[in-house]
Amino acid sequence: MDLMDAVITNIAAPSIRADIGGGESLMQWLGAAYTLAMAIGLITGGRLGDILGRKRMYLIGAAGFTLGSLACALAQEPGQLIAARVFQGLLGSVMLPQGLSIMKEVFDDKEQAKAFGMFGPVMGLSSVGAPVLAGWLVTADLFGTGWRMIFLINLPLGLFALVGGLAFLPAHSATRTVRLDLVGALLAAAGSALIVYPLVQGREHGWPAWAFALMALSVAVFGVFAWFESRRARVGGDPLVEPSLFRKRGFSGGMVLGLIFFSAMTGFWLTFSLYAQIGLHYSPLKAGLAGIPSSLGMVAAFGASQALLKFGRKVMHLGVLVMAAGVAGLILTLHLAGTGVTPWQVAPALLVAGLGMGLVMAPFFGSVLAAVEPHEAGSASGTLTSVQQLGAALGTAILGTVYFQRAKGGDFLWAEQVTLWVEIAMLAVVFVAIFLLPMHPVDEHGQPRSQPQEAEPADQVLA
Template sequence: MTVTASQETGEAQGYRWRWVALFVILAAEVMDLLDALVTTIAAPTIQRELGGTDSLVQWLGAGYTLAMAVGLITGGRLGDLYGRKRMFLIGAFGFTAASLLCGVAGSPEMLIGARVLQGLFGAVMLPQGLGLIKEMFPPHELGKAFGMFGPVMTISSVGGPVLAGWLVDADFFGTGWRMIFLINLPLGLAAALAGIRFLPEYRLSNATRLDLGGVGLVSLAALLLIYPLIQGRELGWPWWTFASMAASAVVFAVFARYESRRAASGRDPLVVPGLFRKRAFTGGLVAGLAFFSGMMGFGLVFSLYAQMGLGFTPLKAGLAGLPQAIGGVIGFGLAMSGLQEKLGRGLLQIGATVMAAGAAALALTIHFAGLDVTVWQLAPGLGLVGIGMGLTMAPFFDIVLAGVEPHESGSASGTLTAVQQLGGALGSAVLGTLFFNLLADRWGFGDSMEVTVWVEVGLLVLTFALSFLMPRHARPGQDPAH
């Protein structure tokens, strides 16, 4: 077959077009990752300037991740129904507008509401990008395309807290903490406008309808659990906070029953009920909830300890956390060098052990050094925590998804990602409440941080124990989970 010059030109243009579209999607990922991280550094400054109680600090992270968790369950299906490009653009413009609302917020309530909107629009935007990549790239280029996520996410996770601290300290145009949100405006508008020009439109002709009843039930159950955990301490733990948490378990049970009936009637459920009868998958869900709760809660509390207890500026607090971020890059790199395929579940267990050892070293450092502890003394423990985190996260999703059938992997992946976000909200609620409760009981900052770190060690031990329920290795030929 003869290939003409026009065909070669068309193929070259198609190649360039795909990679430009990929960078549009990556820009959206950067916005999400930065906004998941920056408030942990800026929260003390926001509380001091905007007012609000200690719960504001927790809701800044928990409101975003809780909304993201609920929205991600249906975000991908919205793209199937109404077109991936259309929903990506709605998500990108909405996320940018919500960022503007965050930046001009005049009250704690307005800021928290805008953070929830960010999470919801982010949940609409992000799944479309991953779906578009699978549609745009031929099989032999998929690995290279998805491989771009690693460096971008690494740079964002390392630079995000430092960027947040720098923006708060620099106080550009008198904006202070507001700039951590306003910086999304040029990035979001650029991604949305480039998306209009370069993203293709894909839509499934056989897409199933949304399970709005299931969405409502799971949203209510999550809110009934998270709200009293954050607000209960400030309200003196009235009886209704415990009733709300008990009601959450009941609503989750009702949700499971509803999904089973929906599946039995031939309608498409939000979550495939059969997944929860698989020990490997349910064990992975609980392990993920423990792991991500501890990881996100620890990040929030460490930032509070560094700024409120040690007197660090936002920038210095961001720099103090760099050893953990760099350790995460090292751990992830080690995993990708072949250890993941060779060790499988064992790598996850090694990672949890290393992370727990690092947290224990950090707790002992804080105990013996007191409030005179330096950034350099904190670095070894934080570095180990980061290395263990990278080793654990690298194989986690692929190992857990190996415990389900191939036709269940879509629902399982969405559920696992939602649990990851729910874990972030739960960690901010539980570890944040523990930290503030200890301070209210006249514990010192060092002692309060030390106790919180030991709770994180306990959650890592639980993660290690539950890992024995997971498959030993990822399924051969399994598509990587992102």
């Protein structure tokens, strides 16, 4: 439900703008407001699970997310819709980290690799269905609702999530008393907002000095956040983010990698969807269908990933190279076919790009969370998913800005080609960032998961 709402507005954005008005930045804010709010709340959401119980917070988050979806559907002007997206993202941030934490707790070490391996295909299936579903709902105009049905569809899904959570999720009792770090939460929220807001709005205001000042201030705020969290841990408090997590190479390297990779992936989908509808004049449904090859490639990669896990981070390196090849193939296709390009012509390049995305994503979550200890699970899952969402917000802001800046004169083909070259540059940075991870995921004892210690009981070693 979360992943679907993160990408579904990419298809519906032009129709939403045509109905309720707003500038080009509205099409960026539809995604960025949601993912930024999600990023701001996720670390706190993970901690709330530690304090109040993961099942309880999941149910509260699911109920609030459903209400936020209803508010989005009822919005009458851009400000209302963006505010509703922020609310939806904040409540989603309460729901989402509980899932990863519960997976870390309920599965034994041997089952965790399989559990996280299944997490990827679920994400892949969502990425397949969301754009097509959004396109069909907007085009079908069910009961005269138009784009609003992309949010109304969450009402039965939210009810299903609530019933399923009540029936199947295990209750969680905190093993120790944890106090919520409100100062840390405010600092993390301020730092995230200070970087995303000027990136989205700066272009429409001609890149004034305040935009660059806010981005510089964001770096300073995150520096204060890191200092405050370390100090809180030293004096015996409960930091929002456990500093011990960043002493684990797999986790700290995964944070950098996740920020860059999810920026590249989200920005790619946003700009392709915009180009398909604004530049190529595809209908919302046709634009959604055009993206299916990439989503199918992701699913195929997730299915093959279990057999490739023994190669460690080399799988991610391969994935980045394959994705870059797909993006380069898309650039070539657009150059040769021009503005008359069809979905069939871009399908091979998108399929290859999707394969690459899946090869990076499939081992990512398991690799980063492998060495996390039980008492760190809430903080780790909240931080990991927060970085994922912050990366998505940054990708929307950065690549969306590049696209609209180049499309000012109406040359949408040139704008998309430039954006894709920036995408390749970002993937080059992702390739280098993968070296920050250990060669193989390691457990909390620092041992490779594929080479367990014989001295340890079988149920204490990560498979």
